[in-house]
Amino acid sequence: ECYHCHQAHPALADLMEMTSYEHEVQEHWARQVSRTTRTDNKAYRFDASDDVQIAAYWYLWPTTSIWLVPGDANLFVLSMMPNGHERTAFSGHRYGLSKSVDAERSEYLNAILGPEDQSLCESVQQGLKSRSYNQGRFMVDAAKSGVAEHGVHQFHRLVMDALQV
Template structure:
Protein backbone atom coordinates (compact mmCIF):
# COMPACT_ATOMS: atom_id res chain seq x y z
CA UNK A 1 0.00 0.00 0.00
CA UNK A 2 1.53 3.32 -1.06
CA UNK A 3 1.87 6.20 1.37
CA UNK A 4 -0.95 8.70 0.83
CA UNK A 5 0.06 12.07 -0.55
CA UNK A 6 -0.38 15.17 1.59
CA UNK A 7 -4.09 15.75 2.00
CA UNK A 8 -3.92 19.50 2.41
CA UNK A 9 -1.11 21.10 0.36
CA UNK A 10 -0.89 24.24 2.49
CA UNK A 11 -0.17 22.19 5.64
CA UNK A 12 1.51 19.15 4.08
CA UNK A 13 0.32 16.83 6.84
CA UNK A 14 -0.20 13.29 5.49
CA UNK A 15 -2.02 10.45 7.20
CA UNK A 16 1.08 8.30 6.82
CA UNK A 17 1.51 4.53 6.89
CA UNK A 18 2.30 4.62 10.60
CA UNK A 19 -0.11 6.01 13.19
CA UNK A 20 2.74 7.40 15.28
CA UNK A 21 3.78 9.70 12.43
CA UNK A 22 0.43 10.35 10.79
CA UNK A 23 -2.09 13.17 11.00
CA UNK A 24 -5.86 12.85 11.13
CA UNK A 25 -8.17 13.45 8.17
CA UNK A 26 -8.62 17.18 7.48
CA UNK A 27 -11.69 18.89 8.86
CA UNK A 28 -13.13 19.28 5.37
CA UNK A 29 -13.56 15.50 5.16
CA UNK A 30 -16.13 15.85 7.93
CA UNK A 31 -17.92 19.00 6.79
CA UNK A 32 -17.80 19.14 2.97
CA UNK A 33 -21.04 18.04 1.32
CA UNK A 34 -19.10 17.01 -1.79
CA UNK A 35 -17.07 14.57 0.32
CA UNK A 36 -20.28 13.10 1.70
CA UNK A 37 -21.61 12.58 -1.84
CA UNK A 38 -18.44 10.65 -2.69
CA UNK A 39 -18.83 8.57 0.46
CA UNK A 40 -22.28 7.43 -0.63
CA UNK A 41 -20.97 6.03 -3.90
CA UNK A 42 -17.50 4.87 -2.89
CA UNK A 43 -18.22 3.57 0.61
CA UNK A 44 -21.86 2.91 1.46
CA UNK A 45 -23.03 1.59 -1.89
CA UNK A 46 -19.99 -0.71 -2.10
CA UNK A 47 -19.84 -2.19 1.40
CA UNK A 48 -21.70 -4.72 3.51
CA UNK A 49 -24.45 -3.10 5.60
CA UNK A 50 -26.16 -4.68 8.60
CA UNK A 51 -29.95 -5.08 8.33
CA UNK A 52 -31.20 -7.47 11.02
CA UNK A 53 -30.80 -10.90 12.59
CA UNK A 54 -32.01 -14.04 10.85
CA UNK A 55 -34.50 -14.59 13.69
CA UNK A 56 -36.37 -11.53 12.36
CA UNK A 57 -36.94 -13.45 9.14
CA UNK A 58 -38.15 -16.86 10.24
CA UNK A 59 -41.34 -17.24 8.21
CA UNK A 60 -42.16 -16.66 4.52
CA UNK A 61 -43.04 -13.01 4.11
CA UNK A 62 -41.03 -11.79 7.12
CA UNK A 63 -39.15 -8.67 6.06
CA UNK A 64 -36.94 -5.86 7.35
CA UNK A 65 -36.07 -2.55 5.71
CA UNK A 66 -32.78 -0.67 5.84
CA UNK A 67 -31.84 2.90 4.95
CA UNK A 68 -28.38 3.14 3.33
CA UNK A 69 -27.63 6.80 2.69
CA UNK A 70 -30.17 7.79 -0.01
CA UNK A 71 -31.21 4.22 -0.78
CA UNK A 72 -33.81 2.12 1.03
CA UNK A 73 -33.56 -1.68 0.90
CA UNK A 74 -35.62 -4.56 2.21
CA UNK A 75 -34.79 -8.19 2.83
CA UNK A 76 -37.55 -10.82 2.82
CA UNK A 77 -37.93 -14.58 3.13
CA UNK A 78 -39.64 -15.91 0.01
CA UNK A 79 -42.11 -18.78 -0.32
CA UNK A 80 -39.29 -21.30 -0.71
CA UNK A 81 -37.51 -20.13 2.44
CA UNK A 82 -34.78 -18.23 0.58
CA UNK A 83 -33.67 -14.85 1.88
CA UNK A 84 -33.75 -12.15 -0.79
CA UNK A 85 -32.84 -8.48 -0.87
CA UNK A 86 -34.36 -5.75 -3.05
CA UNK A 87 -34.40 -2.02 -3.50
CA UNK A 88 -37.49 -0.81 -1.65
CA UNK A 89 -38.84 1.02 -4.69
CA UNK A 90 -41.85 0.28 -6.88
CA UNK A 91 -40.81 -0.05 -10.53
CA UNK A 92 -43.87 1.95 -11.66
CA UNK A 93 -43.51 5.43 -10.13
CA UNK A 94 -40.88 4.90 -7.40
CA UNK A 95 -43.04 4.80 -4.27
CA UNK A 96 -41.52 2.90 -1.33
CA UNK A 97 -43.11 -0.51 -0.86
CA UNK A 98 -42.53 -1.58 2.76
CA UNK A 99 -41.91 0.15 6.08
CA UNK A 100 -39.98 -1.00 9.13
CA UNK A 101 -40.17 -4.71 9.90
CA UNK A 102 -43.09 -7.10 9.60
CA UNK A 103 -44.68 -9.76 7.43
CA UNK A 104 -46.08 -9.31 3.94
CA UNK A 105 -47.98 -11.63 1.62
CA UNK A 106 -47.88 -10.07 -1.78
CA UNK A 107 -45.82 -6.88 -1.77
CA UNK A 108 -48.35 -4.24 -2.80
CA UNK A 109 -47.36 -0.67 -3.57
CA UNK A 110 -49.47 1.81 -1.54
CA UNK A 111 -49.60 4.21 -4.50
CA UNK A 112 -51.07 2.43 -7.54
CA UNK A 113 -51.31 -1.12 -6.13
CA UNK A 114 -48.69 -2.73 -8.34
CA UNK A 115 -48.02 -6.08 -6.68
CA UNK A 116 -44.91 -8.23 -6.46
CA UNK A 117 -44.23 -11.75 -5.28
CA UNK A 118 -41.89 -12.34 -2.35
CA UNK A 119 -39.23 -13.28 -4.89
CA UNK A 120 -39.55 -9.95 -6.69
CA UNK A 121 -41.65 -10.71 -9.79
CA UNK A 122 -44.31 -8.23 -10.84
CA UNK A 123 -47.59 -10.14 -10.49
CA UNK A 124 -50.20 -7.41 -10.95
CA UNK A 125 -50.35 -3.98 -12.60
CA UNK A 126 -53.89 -2.77 -13.04
CA UNK A 127 -54.81 -2.08 -16.69
CA UNK A 128 -51.37 -3.10 -17.92
CA UNK A 129 -53.10 -5.49 -20.34
CA UNK A 130 -54.29 -2.37 -22.18
CA UNK A 131 -50.76 -1.11 -22.70
CA UNK A 132 -49.03 -2.01 -25.97
CA UNK A 133 -46.12 -4.41 -25.52
CA UNK A 134 -46.20 -4.20 -21.73
CA UNK A 135 -43.70 -6.77 -20.41
CA UNK A 136 -43.99 -7.53 -16.69
CA UNK A 137 -40.52 -9.10 -16.74
CA UNK A 138 -39.04 -5.66 -17.34
CA UNK A 139 -40.43 -4.44 -14.03
CA UNK A 140 -39.29 -7.01 -11.51
CA UNK A 141 -37.82 -5.59 -8.31
CA UNK A 142 -34.12 -4.77 -8.46
CA UNK A 143 -32.19 -7.27 -6.37
CA UNK A 144 -29.22 -6.60 -4.08
CA UNK A 145 -26.58 -8.93 -2.68
CA UNK A 146 -27.41 -10.53 0.65
CA UNK A 147 -25.33 -12.56 3.10
CA UNK A 148 -25.73 -14.27 6.46
CA UNK A 149 -22.74 -13.55 8.73
CA UNK A 150 -22.94 -15.26 12.12
CA UNK A 151 -26.72 -15.13 11.88
CA UNK A 152 -26.72 -11.41 11.07
CA UNK A 153 -28.09 -10.36 7.69
CA UNK A 154 -26.08 -7.92 5.58
CA UNK A 155 -26.70 -6.43 2.13
CA UNK A 156 -24.36 -4.90 -0.44
CA UNK A 157 -25.52 -2.70 -3.33
CA UNK A 158 -22.46 -3.19 -5.50
CA UNK A 159 -22.78 -5.25 -8.68
CA UNK A 160 -19.62 -7.21 -7.90
CA UNK A 161 -18.79 -8.08 -4.30
CA UNK A 162 -16.52 -10.31 -2.29
CA UNK A 163 -18.48 -12.34 0.28
CA UNK A 164 -18.38 -10.91 3.77
CA UNK A 165 -17.55 -14.31 5.18
CA UNK A 166 -14.35 -14.19 3.10
CA UNK A 167 -13.52 -10.54 3.74
CA UNK A 168 -13.91 -10.94 7.48
CA UNK A 169 -13.20 -14.63 8.10
CA UNK A 170 -10.89 -13.77 11.00
CA UNK A 171 -13.57 -11.57 12.58
CA UNK A 172 -16.02 -14.48 12.28
CA UNK A 173 -13.58 -16.68 14.19
CA UNK A 174 -12.82 -14.05 16.81
CA UNK A 175 -16.47 -13.36 17.64
CA UNK A 176 -17.26 -17.07 17.90
CA UNK A 177 -14.32 -17.50 20.25
CA UNK A 178 -15.31 -14.65 22.55
CA UNK A 179 -19.10 -15.08 22.31
CA UNK A 180 -19.40 -18.89 22.44
CA UNK A 181 -23.17 -18.65 22.99
CA UNK A 182 -23.75 -16.67 19.80
CA UNK A 183 -25.89 -19.36 18.16
CA UNK A 184 -28.28 -19.29 21.12
CA UNK A 185 -28.88 -15.53 20.94
CA UNK A 186 -32.20 -14.07 19.88
CA UNK A 187 -33.44 -10.55 19.39
CA UNK A 188 -34.54 -8.91 22.63
CA UNK A 189 -35.05 -5.25 21.77
CA UNK A 190 -34.06 -2.55 19.30
CA UNK A 191 -31.55 0.05 20.41
CA UNK A 192 -30.78 3.62 19.39
CA UNK A 193 -27.51 4.69 20.97
CA UNK A 194 -27.53 8.31 22.06
CA UNK A 195 -31.19 8.95 21.28
CA UNK A 196 -32.99 9.21 17.95
CA UNK A 197 -30.19 10.95 16.10
CA UNK A 198 -26.78 12.53 16.52
CA UNK A 199 -25.98 15.98 15.13
CA UNK A 200 -22.62 14.76 13.92
CA UNK A 201 -21.42 13.02 10.78
CA UNK A 202 -20.96 9.27 10.71
CA UNK A 203 -17.14 9.50 10.73
CA UNK A 204 -17.15 11.55 13.94
CA UNK A 205 -19.25 8.84 15.60
CA UNK A 206 -17.01 6.05 14.29
CA UNK A 207 -13.91 7.93 15.48
CA UNK A 208 -15.41 8.17 18.95
CA UNK A 209 -16.36 4.47 19.05
CA UNK A 210 -12.88 3.36 17.99
CA UNK A 211 -10.90 4.67 20.93
CA UNK A 212 -11.04 4.86 24.70
CA UNK A 213 -8.43 7.58 25.02
CA UNK A 214 -11.37 9.77 26.04
CA UNK A 215 -12.89 7.32 28.52
CA UNK A 216 -11.03 8.26 31.70
CA UNK A 217 -12.09 11.87 31.26
CA UNK A 218 -15.51 11.57 29.60
CA UNK A 219 -16.87 8.19 30.79
CA UNK A 220 -16.11 7.96 34.50
CA UNK A 221 -18.60 5.15 35.14
CA UNK A 222 -17.46 3.13 32.12
CA UNK A 223 -13.87 3.45 33.29
CA UNK A 224 -14.95 2.02 36.63
CA UNK A 225 -16.19 -1.19 34.95
CA UNK A 226 -12.85 -1.99 33.27
CA UNK A 227 -9.28 -1.95 34.50
CA UNK A 228 -7.90 0.34 31.81
CA UNK A 229 -4.39 -0.95 32.47
CA UNK A 230 -5.57 -4.23 30.93
CA UNK A 231 -7.66 -2.73 28.14
CA UNK A 232 -6.32 -3.82 24.76
CA UNK A 233 -6.93 -2.60 21.21
CA UNK A 234 -5.93 -4.46 18.04
CA UNK A 235 -6.43 -3.72 14.35
CA UNK A 236 -6.91 -6.23 11.54
CA UNK A 237 -7.71 -5.95 7.82
CA UNK A 238 -11.22 -4.49 7.77
CA UNK A 239 -11.93 -4.60 11.48
CA UNK A 240 -10.63 -3.79 14.92
CA UNK A 241 -11.30 -4.88 18.48
CA UNK A 242 -11.14 -3.33 21.93
CA UNK A 243 -11.28 -5.73 24.88
CA UNK A 244 -11.19 -5.43 28.63
CA UNK A 245 -10.47 -8.79 30.26
CA UNK A 246 -10.28 -7.46 33.82
CA UNK A 247 -13.65 -6.07 34.90
CA UNK A 248 -15.23 -5.13 38.23
CA UNK A 249 -18.66 -6.57 39.15
CA UNK A 250 -19.14 -3.79 41.70
CA UNK A 251 -18.75 -0.49 39.91
CA UNK A 252 -20.49 2.88 39.54
CA UNK A 253 -22.11 2.07 36.16
CA UNK A 254 -24.17 -1.05 36.91
CA UNK A 255 -23.65 -4.18 39.03
CA UNK A 256 -23.13 -7.66 37.66
CA UNK A 257 -22.19 -10.98 39.19
CA UNK A 258 -18.71 -12.46 39.17
CA UNK A 259 -20.39 -15.72 38.14
CA UNK A 260 -22.11 -14.25 35.06
CA UNK A 261 -21.05 -15.92 31.82
CA UNK A 262 -19.94 -12.67 30.16
CA UNK A 263 -17.07 -11.16 32.15
CA UNK A 264 -15.17 -9.40 29.37
CA UNK A 265 -16.10 -6.12 27.72
CA UNK A 266 -15.58 -6.49 23.98
CA UNK A 267 -16.10 -3.93 21.21
CA UNK A 268 -15.70 -4.90 17.55
CA UNK A 269 -15.79 -2.60 14.55
CA UNK A 270 -16.31 -3.74 10.95
CA UNK A 271 -15.64 -1.36 8.06
CA UNK A 272 -17.26 0.95 7.34
CA UNK A 273 -19.97 1.45 9.99
CA UNK A 274 -20.94 -1.77 11.79
CA UNK A 275 -20.30 -2.24 15.52
CA UNK A 276 -20.73 -5.32 17.67
CA UNK A 277 -20.22 -5.17 21.42
CA UNK A 278 -20.83 -7.14 24.57
CA UNK A 279 -20.76 -5.78 28.12
CA UNK A 280 -20.11 -7.78 31.30
CA UNK A 281 -23.08 -9.55 32.87
CA UNK A 282 -25.57 -12.06 31.51
CA UNK A 283 -24.86 -13.11 27.89
CA UNK A 284 -25.50 -10.27 25.47
CA UNK A 285 -24.46 -8.84 22.14
CA UNK A 286 -25.46 -5.56 20.53
CA UNK A 287 -25.13 -5.16 16.76
CA UNK A 288 -25.52 -1.59 15.57
CA UNK A 289 -24.66 0.50 12.55
CA UNK A 290 -23.65 4.14 12.39
CA UNK A 291 -25.82 5.28 9.51
CA UNK A 292 -25.28 8.58 7.69
CA UNK A 293 -28.32 10.76 7.18
CA UNK A 294 -26.34 13.77 5.93
CA UNK A 295 -22.82 15.12 6.10
CA UNK A 296 -23.35 16.28 9.68
CA UNK A 297 -26.12 14.00 10.94
CA UNK A 298 -26.21 10.28 11.71
CA UNK A 299 -28.13 7.58 13.54
CA UNK A 300 -26.43 4.92 15.67
CA UNK A 301 -29.03 2.15 15.80
CA UNK A 302 -29.42 -1.60 15.78
CA UNK A 303 -30.46 -4.55 17.94
CA UNK A 304 -29.71 -6.09 21.33
CA UNK A 305 -29.49 -9.88 21.57
CA UNK A 306 -29.54 -12.15 24.59
CA UNK A 307 -30.49 -15.57 25.91
CA UNK A 308 -33.83 -16.58 27.41
CA UNK A 309 -32.86 -15.11 30.80
CA UNK A 310 -32.32 -11.65 29.35
CA UNK A 311 -34.10 -8.92 31.33
CA UNK A 312 -35.57 -5.95 29.49
CA UNK A 313 -34.66 -2.56 30.94
CA UNK A 314 -32.11 -3.99 33.34
CA UNK A 315 -29.48 -1.74 34.91
CA UNK A 316 -26.93 -2.45 32.16
CA UNK A 317 -29.26 -1.31 29.36
CA UNK A 318 -30.37 1.64 31.46
CA UNK A 319 -26.73 2.69 31.88
CA UNK A 320 -26.06 2.46 28.14
CA UNK A 321 -29.22 4.34 27.15
CA UNK A 322 -29.36 6.97 29.88
CA UNK A 323 -25.70 7.66 30.67
CA UNK A 324 -23.15 6.24 28.22
CA UNK A 325 -25.09 6.99 25.01
CA UNK A 326 -25.87 10.63 25.87
CA UNK A 327 -22.26 11.16 26.99
CA UNK A 328 -20.98 10.03 23.61
CA UNK A 329 -23.67 11.99 21.78
CA UNK A 330 -22.59 15.23 23.46
CA UNK A 331 -18.94 14.52 22.64
CA UNK A 332 -19.64 13.84 18.98
CA UNK A 333 -21.89 16.87 18.53
CA UNK A 334 -19.28 19.15 20.06
CA UNK A 335 -16.59 17.75 17.77
CA UNK A 336 -18.78 18.29 14.69
CA UNK A 337 -19.16 21.95 15.66
CA UNK A 338 -15.43 22.29 16.28
CA UNK A 339 -14.56 20.83 12.90
CA UNK A 340 -16.08 23.94 11.30
CA UNK A 341 -13.72 26.26 13.16
CA UNK A 342 -11.16 28.11 11.06
CA UNK A 343 -8.68 27.34 13.86
CA UNK A 344 -8.68 23.58 13.23
CA UNK A 345 -7.64 21.39 10.33
CA UNK A 346 -5.77 18.26 11.43
CA UNK A 347 -4.66 16.62 14.66
CA UNK A 348 -2.21 13.89 15.66
CA UNK A 349 -2.93 10.34 16.74
CA UNK A 350 -2.02 9.43 20.31
CA UNK A 351 -0.65 5.90 20.04
CA UNK A 352 1.73 3.54 21.84
CA UNK A 353 3.70 0.47 20.92
CA UNK A 354 1.65 -1.77 23.24
CA UNK A 355 -1.63 -1.00 21.43
CA UNK A 356 -3.38 -0.25 24.69
CA UNK A 357 -7.08 0.42 24.43
CA UNK A 358 -6.44 4.01 25.40
CA UNK A 359 -4.57 4.62 22.12
CA UNK A 360 -5.86 5.67 18.69
CA UNK A 361 -4.44 3.06 16.31
CA UNK A 362 -7.92 1.99 15.21
CA UNK A 363 -8.86 5.59 14.40
CA UNK A 364 -5.80 5.83 12.17
CA UNK A 365 -6.76 2.56 10.46
CA UNK A 366 -10.28 3.93 9.86
CA UNK A 367 -8.95 7.20 8.42
CA UNK A 368 -6.73 5.26 6.04
CA UNK A 369 -9.72 3.23 4.81
CA UNK A 370 -11.76 6.39 4.26
CA UNK A 371 -8.92 8.08 2.41
CA UNK A 372 -8.28 5.09 0.15
CA UNK A 373 -11.98 4.66 -0.65
CA UNK A 374 -12.37 8.30 -1.65
CA UNK A 375 -9.08 8.42 -3.55
CA UNK A 376 -10.29 5.56 -5.74
CA UNK A 377 -12.89 7.93 -7.21
CA UNK A 378 -10.16 10.13 -8.69
CA UNK A 379 -8.19 7.31 -10.31
Protein backbone atom coordinates in the same frame (compact mmCIF):
# COMPACT_ATOMS: atom_id res chain seq x y z
CA GLU B 1 -9.11 4.20 21.63
CA CYS B 2 -10.01 5.01 25.18
CA TYR B 3 -7.52 7.65 26.28
CA HIS B 4 -10.58 9.82 26.97
CA CYS B 5 -12.46 7.19 29.04
CA HIS B 6 -11.41 8.31 32.54
CA GLN B 7 -12.63 11.86 31.85
CA ALA B 8 -15.51 11.28 29.41
CA HIS B 9 -16.83 7.90 30.62
CA PRO B 10 -15.98 7.69 34.34
CA ALA B 11 -18.47 4.89 35.09
CA LEU B 12 -17.21 2.82 32.13
CA ALA B 13 -13.62 3.35 33.26
CA ASP B 14 -14.70 2.12 36.70
CA LEU B 15 -16.42 -0.94 35.19
CA MET B 16 -13.35 -1.95 33.15
CA GLU B 17 -9.86 -2.40 34.49
CA MET B 18 -8.22 0.11 32.16
CA THR B 19 -4.74 -1.33 32.68
CA SER B 20 -5.98 -4.53 30.96
CA TYR B 21 -7.65 -2.63 28.12
CA GLU B 22 -6.38 -3.75 24.71
CA HIS B 23 -6.94 -2.43 21.21
CA GLU B 24 -6.23 -4.53 18.12
CA VAL B 25 -6.52 -3.00 14.65
CA GLN B 26 -6.70 -5.05 11.47
CA GLU B 27 -7.42 -4.05 7.86
CA HIS B 28 -11.23 -3.95 8.08
CA TRP B 29 -11.95 -4.42 11.75
CA ALA B 30 -10.82 -3.37 15.20
CA ARG B 31 -11.32 -4.92 18.62
CA GLN B 32 -11.21 -3.31 22.03
CA VAL B 33 -11.33 -5.54 25.08
CA SER B 34 -10.95 -5.35 28.83
CA ARG B 35 -10.52 -8.88 30.14
CA THR B 36 -10.79 -7.66 33.72
CA THR B 37 -13.96 -5.94 34.91
CA ARG B 38 -15.32 -4.97 38.32
CA THR B 39 -18.70 -6.19 39.58
CA ASP B 40 -18.69 -3.33 42.10
CA ASN B 41 -18.59 -0.32 39.78
CA LYS B 42 -20.37 2.97 39.02
CA ALA B 43 -21.98 1.89 35.70
CA TYR B 44 -24.29 -1.01 36.63
CA ARG B 45 -24.27 -4.08 38.82
CA PHE B 46 -23.54 -7.57 37.62
CA ASP B 47 -22.60 -10.75 39.43
CA ALA B 48 -19.28 -12.62 39.42
CA SER B 49 -21.26 -15.72 38.38
CA ASP B 50 -22.78 -14.04 35.27
CA ASP B 51 -21.92 -15.53 31.88
CA VAL B 52 -20.02 -12.51 30.59
CA GLN B 53 -17.18 -11.08 32.67
CA ILE B 54 -15.30 -9.13 29.97
CA ALA B 55 -16.09 -5.99 28.00
CA ALA B 56 -15.35 -6.40 24.28
CA TYR B 57 -16.22 -4.19 21.34
CA TRP B 58 -15.63 -4.92 17.66
CA TYR B 59 -15.88 -2.45 14.81
CA LEU B 60 -16.43 -3.93 11.34
CA TRP B 61 -15.90 -1.70 8.31
CA PRO B 62 -17.90 0.19 7.24
CA THR B 63 -20.82 0.61 9.67
CA THR B 64 -21.17 -2.23 12.17
CA SER B 65 -20.22 -2.54 15.82
CA ILE B 66 -20.64 -5.61 18.03
CA TRP B 67 -20.56 -5.33 21.81
CA LEU B 68 -20.23 -7.94 24.52
CA VAL B 69 -20.67 -6.33 27.93
CA PRO B 70 -20.50 -7.78 31.46
CA GLY B 71 -23.61 -9.45 32.82
CA ASP B 72 -25.93 -12.12 31.46
CA ALA B 73 -25.18 -13.72 28.07
CA ASN B 74 -25.64 -10.90 25.59
CA LEU B 75 -24.56 -9.55 22.25
CA PHE B 76 -25.35 -6.09 20.92
CA VAL B 77 -25.18 -5.48 17.17
CA LEU B 78 -25.16 -1.80 16.25
CA SER B 79 -25.25 0.05 12.96
CA MET B 80 -24.01 3.59 12.36
CA MET B 81 -25.33 4.81 8.99
CA PRO B 82 -24.16 8.15 7.58
CA ASN B 83 -27.09 10.43 6.92
CA GLY B 84 -25.27 13.28 5.19
CA HIS B 85 -21.80 14.63 5.88
CA GLU B 86 -22.65 15.83 9.41
CA ARG B 87 -25.28 13.37 10.64
CA THR B 88 -25.39 9.67 11.48
CA ALA B 89 -28.35 7.40 12.18
CA PHE B 90 -27.67 4.90 14.96
CA SER B 91 -29.67 1.70 15.49
CA GLY B 92 -29.09 -1.60 17.20
CA HIS B 93 -30.38 -4.88 18.55
CA ARG B 94 -29.69 -6.87 21.69
CA TYR B 95 -29.45 -10.63 21.54
CA GLY B 96 -29.34 -12.80 24.63
CA LEU B 97 -30.37 -16.11 26.15
CA SER B 98 -32.72 -14.41 28.59
CA LYS B 99 -35.88 -12.76 27.27
CA SER B 100 -35.74 -10.25 30.10
CA VAL B 101 -33.56 -7.18 29.69
CA ASP B 102 -31.15 -6.11 32.43
CA ALA B 103 -32.84 -2.78 33.19
CA GLU B 104 -29.88 -1.27 35.05
CA ARG B 105 -27.41 -2.14 32.27
CA SER B 106 -29.85 -0.95 29.60
CA GLU B 107 -30.36 2.34 31.44
CA TYR B 108 -26.60 2.87 31.69
CA LEU B 109 -25.94 2.10 28.01
CA ASN B 110 -28.86 4.17 26.68
CA ALA B 111 -29.15 7.06 29.12
CA ILE B 112 -25.52 7.59 30.13
CA LEU B 113 -22.90 5.99 27.85
CA GLY B 114 -24.73 6.75 24.57
CA PRO B 115 -25.28 10.44 25.36
CA GLU B 116 -21.67 10.75 26.59
CA ASP B 117 -20.42 9.46 23.22
CA GLN B 118 -22.88 11.61 21.29
CA SER B 119 -21.70 14.72 23.14
CA LEU B 120 -18.06 13.86 22.39
CA CYS B 121 -18.78 13.35 18.68
CA GLU B 122 -20.74 16.60 18.46
CA SER B 123 -17.98 18.58 20.17
CA VAL B 124 -15.36 17.12 17.81
CA GLN B 125 -17.52 18.05 14.80
CA GLN B 126 -17.98 21.56 16.18
CA GLY B 127 -14.22 21.87 16.62
CA LEU B 128 -13.57 20.63 13.08
CA LYS B 129 -15.85 23.35 11.72
CA SER B 130 -14.15 26.14 13.65
CA ARG B 131 -11.89 28.48 11.73
CA SER B 132 -9.09 27.86 14.22
CA TYR B 133 -8.85 24.16 13.35
CA ASN B 134 -5.76 23.47 11.28
CA GLN B 135 -4.66 19.87 11.39
CA GLY B 136 -5.57 17.27 13.97
CA ARG B 137 -3.32 14.82 15.66
CA PHE B 138 -4.00 11.21 16.53
CA MET B 139 -3.12 9.94 19.97
CA VAL B 140 -0.52 7.26 19.23
CA ASP B 141 1.35 4.78 21.36
CA ALA B 142 4.21 2.63 20.08
CA ALA B 143 2.87 -0.27 22.17
CA LYS B 144 -0.55 0.19 20.50
CA SER B 145 -2.26 0.08 23.87
CA GLY B 146 -5.96 0.60 24.40
CA VAL B 147 -5.51 4.30 25.05
CA ALA B 148 -4.23 5.18 21.56
CA GLU B 149 -6.25 6.10 18.44
CA HIS B 150 -4.87 3.60 15.94
CA GLY B 151 -8.42 2.40 15.16
CA VAL B 152 -9.63 5.93 14.44
CA HIS B 153 -6.64 6.46 12.16
CA GLN B 154 -7.40 3.20 10.31
CA PHE B 155 -11.06 4.24 9.91
CA HIS B 156 -10.01 7.56 8.37
CA ARG B 157 -7.70 5.72 5.97
CA LEU B 158 -10.54 3.39 4.93
CA VAL B 159 -12.85 6.36 4.33
CA MET B 160 -10.20 8.07 2.20
CA ASP B 161 -9.71 4.86 0.19
CA ALA B 162 -13.48 4.43 -0.28
CA LEU B 163 -13.84 8.03 -1.44
CA GLN B 164 -10.70 7.65 -3.58
CA VAL B 165 -9.19 10.77 -2.03
